[in-house]
Amino acid sequence: MRIHVQNPAGETVFPITPAQWQAAIARSPDMADLQVSFAHDEAGYAAAMQEAELVVTWTREVLARFGQGQLKAGRDFAPKLKTIFCTSAGLDRLAPFAWLPDDVALLNNRGAHANKAGEFGIMALLMLANHIPHFAERQREGAWSPRFASVLAGRTVVVVGLGSLGGAVAGRAKQFGMKVIGVRHTAAPHESCDEVVAQSDIDTVLPRADYLVLACPLTPQTQGLMDARRFGLLRQGARLVNMGRGGLWDQEALCDALDAGRLGGVVTDVTTPEPLPKDHRLWRTPGLFITPHMSSDDPETYNDNSLDILFANLRATRAGKPMPNRVLPEKGY
Amino acid sequence: MRIHVQNPAGETVFPITPAQWQAAIARSPDMADLQVSFAHDEAGYAAAMQEAELVVTWTREVLARFGQGQLKAGRDFAPKLKTIFCTSAGLDRLAPFAWLPDDVALLNNRGAHANKAGEFGIMALLMLANHIPHFAERQREGAWSPRFASVLAGRTVVVVGLGSLGGAVAGRAKQFGMKVIGVRHTAAPHESCDEVVAQSDIDTVLPRADYLVLACPLTPQTQGLMDARRFGLLRQGARLVNMGRGGLWDQEALCDALDAGRLGGVVTDVTTPEPLPKDHRLWRTPGLFITPHMSSDDPETYNDNSLDILFANLRATRAGKPMPNRVLPEKGY
Known part of the structure; x- marks a missing residue:
């Protein structure tokens, strides 16, 4: 499976690094066959998403690219996309979820915090x-x-x-x-x-x-x-x-x-x-x-936890089970 | 044994009340034979201390009455005094302890906090x-x-x-x-x-x-x-x-x-x-x-804990053991 990690441009505290990815793979050796790419710019994003089936990114990137009213453009941008993994637990900014195609799973990182x-x-x-x-x-x-x-x-x-x-x-x-x-x-x-x-x-x-x-x-x-x-x-x-x-x-x-x-x-x-x-x-x-919205985000463990959660969801899919972090549009979270 | 409890005049948060004393006796029935008096004024203090062998009071009262240079006056005030129980853990305001007669034990309430x-x-x-x-x-x-x-x-x-x-x-x-x-x-x-x-x-x-x-x-x-x-x-x-x-x-x-x-x-x-x-x-x-020196004093439990500690020390004396809360002048606490 091809996975693309899109870090927001200019983000310095919470970018997901190749080293963090490798460390997460070391903790989950059954995920070693995943193909991964990283970018923080638009050109790298556009190139990678022509092939990627899963994107790891931030809520605000999802909102800007795939959110309300941009479904069609999002589809052209990411023709093979099956799964969006947001590195946030609360995805209320993406609601209502009418923009989300039925065949694309939206995952949060509930548990990382x-x-x-x-x-x-x-x-x-x-x-x-x-x-x-x-x-x-x-x-x-x-x-x-x-x-x-x-x-x-x-x-x-x-x-x-x-x-x-x-x-x-x-x-x-x-x-x-x-x-x-x-x-x-x-x-x-x-x-x-x-x-x-x-x-x-x-x-x-x-x-x-x-x-x-x-x-x-x-x-x-x-x-x-x-x-x-x-x-x-x-x-x-x-x-x-x-x-x-x-x-x-x-x-x-x-x-x-x-x-x-x-x-x-x-x-x-x-x-x-x-x-x-x-x-x-x-x-x-x-x-x-x-306090300025910092209660639950620990920069030292956040990405490690998020990647472990992503892999747990992929493992569930491989086992034919539902993904535990899939957002259910009808529940709203 | 006659015990006198001298509460500082005007103290509203931490006075030791007769009801707290009775509750403490109920937790330590072996102390039921103690005779106790209470005062917050000078007249009640002076009258009770002619007979009391033990006084329960605040560091500042001990300092004012018995502290540096006032040993003689303190002796006249409290001729039968054998034990001073201060409802504080840190008695540094009473140091150095040269004022303290060898036959009077000074106790703190270490453990109440x-x-x-x-x-x-x-x-x-x-x-x-x-x-x-x-x-x-x-x-x-x-x-x-x-x-x-x-x-x-x-x-x-x-x-x-x-x-x-x-x-x-x-x-x-x-x-x-x-x-x-x-x-x-x-x-x-x-x-x-x-x-x-x-x-x-x-x-x-x-x-x-x-x-x-x-x-x-x-x-x-x-x-x-x-x-x-x-x-x-x-x-x-x-x-x-x-x-x-x-x-x-x-x-x-x-x-x-x-x-x-x-x-x-x-x-x-x-x-x-x-x-x-x-x-x-x-x-x-x-x-x-x-924070204004409030870290360790819980008004809801402070006096209960202090009285339990006092009774544990009296129990030790009755058993012929050293009192665990006795201040050792040579150690300084």
């Missing part, structure tokens, strides 16, 4: 327990203003989304003695959760949350999930983490709840839009700490 | 791994400035001090897959450390530290432990946490190292002096995050 995301998630919970957003604001003022804090053990965290991000956060929270309530599509049990409820029952668990973590995909069903009404279901002083997408909550309602003193603090790694403009209300809402 | 300190310590390491001091500064400017981060697993942390604070941090670091090197008085092994070296050999391990955590008592031996020379032994980009005392390092040399871009970030819970004055250089040194 788990370790890093788990560490970020427990850090965010600990930061909220320890009033870190508050102390960041006091430091600006040069104000020594003690405020004490309790441990996470015994507190309840509601984790929305139990994919690789949410599952990793739930596992860390368990390790710190928290009571973990998961929320996902269906109420199927999860090894790191004390309870799991279906998405449709989220309103029943929000009033029990000392902490709430959003770690689910952005889909038409989860867009604006946390609106003013649901913020109102939370306990006074509840603390919130968003590692999913800014669109999962109503940012104005979030800021209103913080300004009204209803929430005990927020750490968000995602905003709408990104990058967040300099004068945006989020930057200056007290109690809210912003 | 472990859970909380362990959580703070791993939070601080995760914050440094994730560039949180940097992002706090970018948020002030409204600047979306991504910078990626790797996991703690595989990194080396040097923990100076393996008492209850340092031991708890070492345990959490191990749980996150770090390589843990301990530094303490002697090189005796520790369950959460891959290696332990003696304090006198600290220079041999500083060059190996990706992360350095200070969690030792402040004594004449540890005063200014991290000076300009030792900062120079650290790797480019090393990241530092101080949970002990501000006097453990040379703050000017620390700020110089940060300003020169030699360090990857600092989280400190302690400063010299405390409270830190508004115009102090520490507040505005880039890459340095300050």
